[in-house]
Amino acid sequence: MKVALGVSGGIAAYKAAEIVRLLQERGIRVQVIMTRAAQEFVRPLTFAALSGEKVITDMFAGGEGNSSGNVEPNIDSAVEHIAVAQSIDALLVAPATADVLAKFAQGMATDFLTTLYLATTAPVVVAPAMNVNMWNHPATQANLEILRKRGVRMVKPGEGYLACGMTGPGRLAENDVIIAALMEALGASQDLVRETILVTAGPTREKVDPVRYLTNRSSGRMGYALAEAASRRGARVLLVSGPTALTPPGAAEVTQIESAEQMRQAVLKLLPEATIVIKTAAVSDYRPKSTASQKIKRTGPMSLELEPTVDILAEIVRHKDSQIVVGFAAETQNALENARKKLASKSLDAIVVNDVSREGIGFDSDRNAVTIITHDSVVDVPETTKWEVAQRVLDEVVRLRQRILSTAPNVRA
Ligand SMILES: Cc1cc2nc3c(=O)[nH]c(=O)nc-3n(C[C@H](O)[C@H](O)[C@H](O)COP(=O)(O)O)c2cc1C
Numbered sequence: 001m002k003v004a005l006g007v008s009g010g011i012a013a014y015k016a017a018e019i020v021r022l023l024q025e026r027g028i029r030v031q032v033i034m035t036r037a038a039q040e041f042v043r044p045l046t047f048a049a050l051s052g053e054k055v056i057t058d059m060f061a062g063g064e065g066n067s068s069g070n071v072e073p074n075i076d077s078a079v080e081h082i083a084v085a086q087s088i089d090a091l092l093v094a095p096a097t098a099d100v101l102a103k104f105a106q107g108m109a110t111d112f113l114t115t116l117y118l119a120t121t122a123p124v125v126v127a128p129a130m131n132v133n134m135w136n137h138p139a140t141q142a143n144l145e146i147l148r149k150r151g152v153r154m155v156k157p158g159e160g161y162l163a164c165g166m167t168g169p170g171r172l173a174e175n176d177v178i179i180a181a182l183m184e185a186l187g188a189s190q191d192l193v194r195e196t197i198l199v200t201a202g203p204t205r206e207k208v209d210p211v212r213y214l215t216n217r218s219s220g221r222m223g224y225a226l227a228e229a230a231s232r233r234g235a236r237v238l239l240v241s242g243p244t245a246l247t248p249p250g251a252a253e254v255t256q257i258e259s260a261e262q263m264r265q266a267v268l269k270l271l272p273e274a275t276i277v278i279k280t281a282a283v284s285d286y287r288p289k290s291t292a293s294q295k296i297k298r299t300g301p302m303s304l305e306l307e308p309t310v311d312i313l314a315e316i317v318r319h320k321d322s323q324i325v326v327g328f329a330a331e332t333q334n335a336l337e338n339a340r341k342k343l344a345s346k347s348l349d350a351i352v353v354n355d356v357s358r359e360g361i362g363f364d365s366d367r368n369a370v371t372i373i374t375h376d377s378v379v380d381v382p383e384t385t386k387w388e389v390a391q392r393v394l395d396e397v398v399r400l401r402q403r404i405l406s407t408a409p410n411v412r413a
Helices: 013-025 044-051 076-085 098-106 112-119 134-136 139-149 176-187 223-231 262-271 312-319 335-345 384-407
Strands: 004-005 029-034 090-096 124-128 160-162 166-173 194-199 206-209 212-214 236-241 251-257 276-280 286-290 306-308 326-330 350-355 367-374 378-385
Touching: 004 013, 004 112, 013 029, 013 044, 013 090, 013 176, 013 251, 029 044, 029 112, 076 112, 090 112, 090 176, 098 112, 098 124, 098 139, 098 335, 124 139, 124 176, 134 139, 134 166, 166 176, 176 223, 176 384, 206 286, 212 286, 223 236, 223 262, 223 276, 223 384, 236 262, 262 312, 276 312, 276 384, 286 367, 312 326, 326 335, 326 384, 335 350, 335 367, 367 384
Parallel strands: 004 029, 004 090, 090 124, 194 236, 194 276, 236 251, 276 326, 326 350
Antiparallel strands: 160 166, 206 212, 286 306, 350 367, 367 378
């Protein structure tokens, strides 16, 4: 995961150095962005050395050197704010000055940080720190209210003796409180703690001969993002994965498979343990009717006879008990219409539709845009990271679970 840490120009800017370390301890990459004023308080090199990444200090110039002292030429500077905006899982601003809050609230894009705020669709967390009168000023409070309404998470400053000599609210919140708010924004709230989620991911391979197979473009990233996000939200995760180049989340119990038939067997074996099934795998619809035992030689035109594989989703629905079942549908035409039919015909609880005909999202990409359809709702998730899509899918799963529990209060699925 990657977080952009915006450091703005307040006395507490030095405290952000510790935040970099705490995030790295959690395996999170940190891209530090400093405002011009912040650089009056702390040298960018401090953050470059700690984060191991160049620090962005200006909209138009190159970044400060990393720990090895290299200053990389900033050849992408013209669009770097967009590149950063699209690559991050969250934007944290700590400390956030009254000035930065005002600019965020007004949508002013006068430097890298304020432009990034407008350009990103990732969750935003601000940790304000300032003089008590600046904090209490109606202008600051009004700006905070605007940001709150817009979904920006605010970590309230603490009270106490301030660097300006006054006492009251305005101290940067403690680091553990800031990190907790960020982790929650990253989907680390523990709302899946009692669930066992079976996630299928990646493509399958259907053997043609000992060296050839039929497969598809699925990278497995959507399923792995869901497995990671569910695990961070407290679920036990059973991941059944086709061949991918990805590293599975550490906490997941992984079953590696190759063919659709192996996936079917693994899924049916694990199904009784699961309370939720999310099927993102792009399972081959067809496989060669027979597999050659020796490598097929080139002799002239040849044709492959294919037969359909078993519909795993239908099997899950047939064998399931009270599990919530979520399917994914990769469509190239009439995406919503086809998905609605699938939701009804396969007795699913939810279906996540992505239009894989769109360039740059879906298959083999870090980004996706989906529509989550349940029997009583349609949620559009505009183009964003697969991590954010995973969070939104899990939000819907939590909502479905709450609905089930509220209609059958004595039964726990
Ligand atoms: C010594 C000193 C300390 C400051 N501390 C703060 C502070 O804690 N919070 C704040 O909002 N502004 C503080 N300011 C004012 C900001 O630095 C000023 O508003 C600046 O324009 C903020 O720029 P930025 O928001 O782009 O970082 C301080 C200024 C000085 C000179």
